[in-house]
Amino acid sequence: MTAGRNRSFDKDDALEQAMLVFWTNGYPGTSLSDLTNAMEINKSSLYSAFGNKGKLFNQAIDLYSNKYGLVHTDELSKMEKTLPERIRNFLLSIARMITSSNLPKGCLLCNSTSEIAGNCLPDNAAKNISAMNQHTVISLTDFFQKEQQKGNLNDKFSPNTLANYLLTLQFGLAVSARNGSDMEELEEVINFSIVQFE
Amino acid sequence: MTAGRNRSFDKDDALEQAMLVFWTNGYPGTSLSDLTNAMEINKSSLYSAFGNKGKLFNQAIDLYSNKYGLVHTDELSKMEKTLPERIRNFLLSIARMITSSNLPKGCLLCNSTSEIAGNCLPDNAAKNISAMNQHTVISLTDFFQKEQQKGNLNDKFSPNTLANYLLTLQFGLAVSARNGSDMEELEEVINFSIVQFE
DNA sequence: TCAATACTGAACCGATTGGTCCACAATTGG
DNA sequence: CCAATTGTGGACCAATCGGTTCAGTATTGA
Numbered sequence: 051m052t053a054g055r056n057r058s059f060d061k062d063d064a065l066e067q068a069m070l071v072f073w074t075n076g077y078p079g080t081s082l083s084d085l086t087n088a089m090e091i092n093k094s095s096l097y098s099a100f101g102n103k104g105k106l107f108n109q110a111i112d113l114y115s116n117k118y119g120l121v122h123t124d125e126l127s128k129m130e131k132t133l134p135e136r137i138r139n140f141l142l143s144i145a146r147m148i149t150s151s152n153l154p155k156g157c158l159l160c161n162s163t164s165e166i167a168g169n170c171l172p173d174n175a176a177k178n179i180s181a182m183n184q185h186t187v188i189s190l191t192d193f194f195q196k197e198q199q200k201g202n203l204n205d206k207f208s209p210n211t212l213a214n215y216l217l218t219l220q221f222g223l224a225v226s227a228r229n230g231s232d233m234e235e236l237e238e239v240i241n242f243s244i245v246q247f248e
Numbered sequence: 249m250t251a252g253r254n255r256s257f258d259k260d261d262a263l264e265q266a267m268l269v270f271w272t273n274g275y276p277g278t279s280l281s282d283l284t285n286a287m288e289i290n291k292s293s294l295y296s297a298f299g300n301k302g303k304l305f306n307q308a309i310d311l312y313s314n315k316y317g318l319v320h321t322d323e324l325s326k327m328e329k330t331l332p333e334r335i336r337n338f339l340l341s342i343a344r345m346i347t348s349s350n351l352p353k354g355c356l357l358c359n360s361t362s363e364i365a366g367n368c369l370p371d372n373a374a375k376n377i378s379a380m381n382q383h384t385v386i387s388l389t390d391f392f393q394k395e396q397q398k399g400n401l402n403d404k405f406s407p408n409t410l411a412n413y414l415l416t417l418q419f420g421l422a423v424s425a426r427n428g429s430d431m432e433e434l435e436e437v438i439n440f441s442i443v444q445f446e
Numbered sequence: 447t448c449a450a451t452a453c454t455g456a457a458c459c460g461a462t463t464g465g466t467c468c469a470c471a472a473t474t475g476g
Numbered sequence: 477c478c479a480a481t482t483g484t485g486g487a488c489c490a491a492t493c494g495g496t497t498c499a500g501t502a503t504t505g506a
């Protein structure tokens with residue numbers, strides 16, 4: 051159908067590299083040359099494939115969310131385990147990722163959330179990131195609500211509060227990882243942070 | 249002694265304004281014109297008074313630490329209250345500040361910690377910020393150690409873990425505030441986060 | 447084979463970046 | 477009063493910013 055020369059680079063791979071740069075440096079801390087160096091393409095290829103820096107960032111955020119953000123919740127639905135175990139495994143899964151030696155430290159979504167307050171993010175990015183965080187809270191709220199209905203959790207605290215607590219922990223662990231904490235340290239913090247659920 | 253024209257602006261006040269800009273936008277997200285606009289001085293005055301952008305940032309971090317960072321620990325030493333109450337008041341004091349309508353949302357130190365991993369921060373800044381975080385952990389560790397010695401706290405968890413937990417909470421609350429959480433929401437999270445201490 | 451298509455690399459754009467310099471104004475202490 | 481000192485504002489700097497344009501080239505389907 052569509053004739054013409056084929057792209058000489060793997061678009062998915064280039065986007066992955068771009069995402070890693072944003073993850074490391076943040077949006078305002080990343081220049082076009084940072085991106086083209088990491089992606090091993092030149093500017094015009096970047097623009098024809100991804101639009102511009104801002105649109106590339108939005109695509110990088112989406113890739114991050116799908117590849118590194120949403121997977122951890124799987125741990126919450128492994129119903130052969132108790133609720134405290136599932137929550138612990140959920141947080142440990144996050145902790146492993148944000149301290150992985152193969153990846154930038156911390157969490158791109160958490161870093162980006164910190165950048166919302168200034169006006170340095172591109173169009174739609176702030177809105178997208180807020181929506182992703184809100185989605186996390188909503189799905190965690192739903193999760194805790196159902197666990198309470200199942201009788202796995204006393205209803206002293208509202209599901210919404212518990213969801214906000216978990217999101218707060220995620221943020222805190224991510225910044226701690228950026229600050230140099232390793233997996234061991236985060237695991238100790240996690241073990242203490244979920245005593246209330248036991 | 250020193251002759252010469254006097255500065256026509258208040259240096260402390262200008263530094264405060266600069267700090268607020270860094271707090272809002274982050275270091276790479278802040279330009280010199282952002283700074284000179286907020287400080288209401290021009291570039292040469294900025295350079296003669298503060299050195300350059302990087303040195304100004306370091307001074308802004310110091311100001312933040314002294315004025316907004318260290319004050320909350322006072323709550324921990326109000327010995328007429330119980331340990332859980334003191335920890336709760338410590339976190340509430342932080343939560344009030346990071347959601348204050350008079351100030352940028354969140355915490356400048358937390359934001360800056362997220363920026364360490366890239367190489368966008370000026371000389372010494374990354375080191376200074378790491379040292380401040382480490383100081384927080386050390387003093388909190390010392391605090392919990394003494395509370396255990398006093399018998400106010402069981403020794404199931406190590407003081408260092410408890411200190412890391414509190415720092416993680418601070419980070420998490422700060423990013424949550426950046427994400428739009430208000431004082432009410434943070435208070436609910438705090439109430440749940442310290443159940444282990446009761 | 448060949449016209450149509452789409453990627454590539456480099457030149458180029460105006461704007462802004464952080465930073466310097468200097469003539470001049472203002473204030474000081476002697 | 478006056479020389480010494482210091483701050484001020486604006487001109488100026490090279491470098492980089494994000495972004496565009498385009499001729500040339502490679503690849504496609506017909």
